[in-house]
Amino acid sequence: MNVALVKTLTATSSSTTTDASTRLVVMSEDHWERVLWKQQSFPDNYVPPSFLSSLTKNPNFRPYTYWPLMLGACAITQHLSTIFIFLSVFVRLLDCTFDPRLLVFISAAMFVAGYALWELLECTQGGWLASSDRRAKAVKASILVFLALMALAPVLRTLTAATSSDSIWALSACLLILNAALADYSSAARGVGARERLTSVLSINAAISAAVVLASRLQDDLSVFALVLFAVQLFALFPLLRYRLQDAPSSIQLGSTLTLAAFSVVIAAPLSATVASLFATALGSTTFLAPAVLLWAQQYKNEIRGPWDAATPRVHS
């Protein structure tokens, strides 16, 4: 609700009470009741002193504190960092200043390291047993994705040959913004079953589409394959790991955020100092400024509750 309206509302309700109390003296001393079934001696537009007395404001008000908010913002920073890293890698591949074979090896190494970390988390949370079947499935799926991407690479390379590069830049920018806006930033402990949400699926789709259209600008099949594989690592698998890591101690969260953010700025710096400083500003403001703004904006929170609100039914499920 907007601020101006709430202020006027507050003013109306307080002035009403004073008006009403003066009016009460003028009216007869007969007792007014808040009922409809009784014919009362008061006019129909009589404003009783109890008018709006059941109005409550911000009943479930919980003031935020800075550090938990900043820790929550770390997930967003990490996601933005991965997008920036992806963009830097793409520009290097486009300029042919980066060997695509190296990128394939890095992706494979990332996958193995990430999977090991995942297993470690699984182990500490007690799900180690009865999962060899699941592990076999994971290996099979990863090999399938690997081969499918390899087979599709020539098709993807010429996919948008008829489209101008300007359209591709605009399209991929939109898709990546969509990805960042719809991504699931909740943690495993707080957002139960959140991974199945539609927005999260849309977010992954947008990112992979962006990777595909960008990859179609590259020169050779191997680069296309490397970039899409890298995108799958960053946008499909890393969010899963991040979702689990959200519950890790704050030192690990802060450490990983700082590493990712620093890395994204460092690899962007040789390409363009302007872009690197823009990245750094975006990451810094997301992490430090945005929580402070939310904290400041909370003073304007004004939620109005009263007997007219629909009740929430409580049943034993």
Add this chain to the structure above:
Amino acid sequence: MANSPLSIAMISDFFHPNVGGVENHIYMLSVNLLRRGHKVIVITHSYPPDRVGVRWLLPGLKVYYIPFTTLVSSATLPDFLTFLPYFRNIILRERITLIHAHASLSALGHEGILHAHLLGVRTVFTDHSLFGFADAASILTNKLLEATMRTVGATICVSHTGRENTVLRANLAPEDVYVIPNSLIADQFLPAATPLTSDTVTIVVVSRLAYRKGVDLLVAAAPRICAACPNVRFVVGGDGPKLIDLLQMREKYFLQDRIELLGPVLHRDVPKVLTRGAIFLNTSLTEAFGTAILEAACAGLYIVSTRVGGVPEILPEDMISFALPTEDDIFRAIVEAIDIVQHGKHDPHRAHERIRGFYDWKQVAVRTEKVYRAVMDSPPQNLWTRIERTMGLGPFVGPIFTIILAVDCLFFMCLEYWYPREDIDYVDKQWGKHRFEEVLET
């Protein structure tokens, strides 16, 4: 001048042949105003397939069905301008002096209030429902309501809770908002002539089976009540998306012989359903007035209801038991109510007589007429005041609605030029009070 008859046009998207609280309110109020010697017409949109044009409803209520298509749940598209040609023609030819718009989701009503000042007609608005403040739909409709209410003469709400809600939503001065409750025809809801057998207690529920009516609470509480009180039966009338939940519950707990589901019930059959029971259960999560509760109380049932909205205002405490909107509390209240009914502490015929004394449509008409008189006696706003008040809506909405107001004025001037007032076919043969009595009272 003080007692001269008024020419009133009721405007709403919701009217007969649809049935519901607003529709019934408009009809009953119009008929009772006719009885008091006023001239009343109703303006609403057309109802497919063939209800379009001018119709007369018994006893002599003229209804204009404007050929507009509906957008969703029988409301028209709020486009602010297209109603003006019809409106101008009808208001002029019927020589209307006051319009009374109903329901805050009725686009026709809002438009009527917007156009009224062009013809020097005064305005009254009745709000029939409660809205929240937090969700997007409420924020938008509340802004629309606030914009319309900037220029309305007076507002009527159906309960004190509704009044507080409307004052907050539309940012009105509380003195300009009146509380006039709905009413009912007591003769249509007579208690059962023969007393019900005392060994079984029947609980009646008549409601649209939707989330807002608290059907989840009923689904959770009914099996517990059936288990705890072996002499209790349920009769549930109504249709809606939650009917399936009730059916599942009935099957899960093998209660087919204890819970009777009637499906959709016509309004004229409701008294018959009500008189089958001794207790009426209402589990609504929000309710502006609760006409269904009143009808059940009039038919001699003891009421158990959630304490929401305007429900606590409509009946004295000894005719109704309140519960919190929780499964446990509904269960507690029902068990208490069964005890009250079984020990004969609730006399249906006495309850009926009391309700008859509480509510009367004639009284509603008298009280509404007072509001009309107050509006007619108050000085009208001139165009500049209107513009200033509309601009005061806010930095963003203010200019939008001021532009609408200006375009409306220009459109009206064009209409005055295209269809001069001399060419309008005026209605000069009136249905006077004597004619009305001739038809109704003989």
